[in-house]
Structures are given as C-alpha cells and as structure tokens.
Amino acid sequence: MKKIIEEIKKQKRFLIISHENPDGDAVGSTLGLYFGLKKIKKEVVPVLPNKVPKIYSFLNGTKVIQNDFEGEFDVGIILDCADIGRVENLKKKLLKIQTLINIDHHPSNFLYAKFNYIDPKSSSTSELILKLLRRAKIEIDENIANALYTGLMTDTGGFRFPNTNLNTFKAATYLVKYGANPFYLSEMVYSMKPLRALRILGRALEKLRKENGVIYSILTIDDFKEFGAEEEDAEGVVEYLNKSNESNIAILFKQKENGSYKVSMRSKGNINVVNVALKYGGGGHINAAGFDVKGNPEEIIKDICRELKCE
Secondary structure (H helix, E strand, O other): OHHHHHHHHHOOEEEEEOOOOOOHHHHHHHHHHHHHHHHOOOEEEEEOOOOOOHHHOOOOOHHHOEOOOOOOOOEEEEEOOOOHHHHHHHHHHHOOOOEEEEEEOOOOOOOOOOEEEEOOOOOOHHHHHHHHHHHOOOOOOHHHHHHHHHHHHHHOOOOOOOOOOHHHHHHHHHHHHOOOOHHHHHHHHHOOOOHHHHHHHHHHHHOOEEEOOEEEEEEOHHHHHHOOOOHHHHOOHHHHHOOOOOOOEEEEEEEOOOOOEEEEEEEOOOOOOHHHHHHOOOEEOOOEEEEEEOOOHHHHHHHHHHHHOOO
C-alpha cells in the first residue's frame, strides 16, 4: 500500500474504473476513491463500463460517472476486478495508461497491474479503499462515508455473508462516525424497489425448481419484457432464493438480449461456488459467484451439480 500512496501523491491525473454490470461495491468504492482523490486536488475521471444501476443512483457523485473515457492519464486505478477483462471494451484503452493500480478483494485476482493491493480477507473493495484513504491521511467526509458504507453493506449482504468479520464492523463503525447514515442507506438499497422488481421476484419464485439439492430459477427475456423490467430489477433475487432451509445452493439464470444467460450463484457454509464460476470464465467468492454462459440452463445445472457433488 505504501508504494500506491506514493504514486497517488506523485501523479496528477487519474482514471478510476470498475467492472461491467456494477454492483454496490463497484459503485461505492469508485465514488469513495473519487471523492478522496478530489480532496487532495487530483484530476479524477470515474468510469463504469455500464450505467450506474438505479438502485444506487441516490448516492452523491453518480452523475459524474462516465461510461467511457478519452485523453491522457498518469494512473489508472482498477477496482473490484479480479480480471482486467471485466472492464469490457474499455480494456484496450485502459492498457495504454502507463501506470495501473489494481485494488481488489477477490482471491482469484490475476495481479495484472504494476501495483496490486489484494486482500481476500477484506469484506469488500470499499473496505480496502477506506484503509487506503486513512493510510494516506485523506479526511473522510459524508460523501466518502456513504459511498464506502454502501459498498461494504451490499457486498456483505447487509452484514450477513461469511465475509463479515470484526474488521468489517470496525470499518462500518468508522464510516458511521464520519457521516454514513446506516438507516438511510439500508432503506434506499433494500426497501425502495419499484413494483416491477417485486413482480420479477414473484416470477422467479413462481418458476422455482429443485434439482439434486439445488434451488434454481430461470428468468427469460420475455419475463423481463412482460413487466417492463431490466436486469438490475432482479438484483437480490438470488439471495432470496438462498433463504430456503431445503437447499444450501441457489442459482438464478437471467437471459440477456443475445440469448445467453447471466448466472448468479449463492451458497451456505463451506460450499465453494467460485470454482464453478471460474470454470465458466466468471469469478466471485466462496459463497457468492457468477458467470455468463450460452447454452441450456437445465444442462448447466446438471454440470454444476456434478462439480459440486450435489445430493
């Protein structure tokens, strides 16, 4: 971390970028670092390959996040990306930046940058950004605190996932001390869903199936179109499927416009789903992982069951 801080203090113009289909940690860590670097008078351009999901649009700063970038940068900081390919079609331009910094908490990270700050024991990349800002003696204000708390909260499933530990709560406490509003952030993320999102949840439950101890559901393009919904409206559905006491593995298939599927997996205990995701070119954590795939969902379920030795 020391070398990263030295590089940040030395350089002037920064690009901050995170992964495709951004989640709360991608948005939160991007905004937290953006506001932090602005405090020390750096020129900063925050980028996400896709638009910010509406569920996080209430956070200050989301309107300055771009979906592309132009121009010269001294440093590119890549957040929450185990694989640099997760920046999608921006990878080629990103690799032209002379100095890249990779900050992530995924154990499968490929260490692709000049400077790599990887800590799989951290609950989230947002928690790592907090450590970085504190070590750099950058003051934490309300905007930074709310952004990083959102990332920390969502990547731990509201402090329920196994990646939640003592350091997670210490970080959360620190962020609350410096302006994060836990009640407001929890309400905005978890209790302000549009009606179409509830209908998509209902459809996923209606189509629920069980195969060899795995609970799964398949949402098609037609399901989304019927309710005027988008993929982001299915945020949190797989966590809901994982509430069953009759299964330790839950899988949600979301069909995309090109016919392929975005697959989200959740598990309980020591059941490792990330290895399955890696096999399909995805990634994640032991209990939460995902990948994109073309093919028959029923056959993919059977393959997953073989990999995990489901009963």
